[in-house]
Amino acid sequence: MEKEKKYAGDKIEIFESVSLSKNFKTGLPEKETVISNEKPATQDFQDDKVYTESDERPEPKNGMAKFYEEFMKDFKVSPEIKGTARIYIQFIVEKDGAISNTKVLRDAGFNSGDEAVRVLKTTQWNPGKVNGKTVRVMFTLPISIVQQ
Incomplete structure (x- = not known):
């Protein structure tokens, strides 16, 4: 036991x-x-840990400015959204830069959260690092939609 x-x-x-x-x-x-006090050689307990802070934050392959530009090109805004709307998406950037565990924290309505997740999953990311080691990092992405 x-x-x-x-x-x-x-x-x-x-x-x-x-x-x-x-x-x-x-x-x-x-x-x-x-x-x-020795850790078993066959198990690495920190391997799957998800960090909320990292030395090097995850970021889109082409940088945040280019990411938002391309994101808004692909994002289909519902005509029912008027004025400024905010969407918050939380997700994990995996060690290989893939996006997983997406969760809509705040939705502007009219399926805007689902649309944001759809577009987000088409992007490529650079993973975060802690002490020079590539790790899984939780990331929250704010998205502002301005529509007249």
């Missing part, structure tokens, strides 16, 4: 196993506890 505990940022694993020796008073097998 394996139990895992964390203390002050260090990982300590506690393994409980039944030894072959018996307690002479009770006649039952004795439990043996082995404590190790």
Whole structure:
């Protein structure tokens, strides 16, 4: 039976196993506890972590200005939207720059959130980095639509 505990940022694993020796008073097998601060070589627990902050933020391949320009070209604005509308999309930029786990945080109505997700999924991104290592990063994208 394996139990895992964390203390002050260090990982300590506690393994409980039944030894072959018996307690002479009770006649039952004795439990043996082995404590190790070594991480198993086969598992990388930080590999799938999603960061909310990074040293190098994810960004579209051609930069944000070009991204917004192309985004608004492809975005089909509903004629029902009048004035200024804001849409917020949250997503994860994966290690390979792919977009996943899209979520519309704020929708301007008339399927504008779904349309923003559709266009977003057609874009290419540079992934974020932490300590020089490519990581998964949560990103929130604000989109403003101005229509007369």
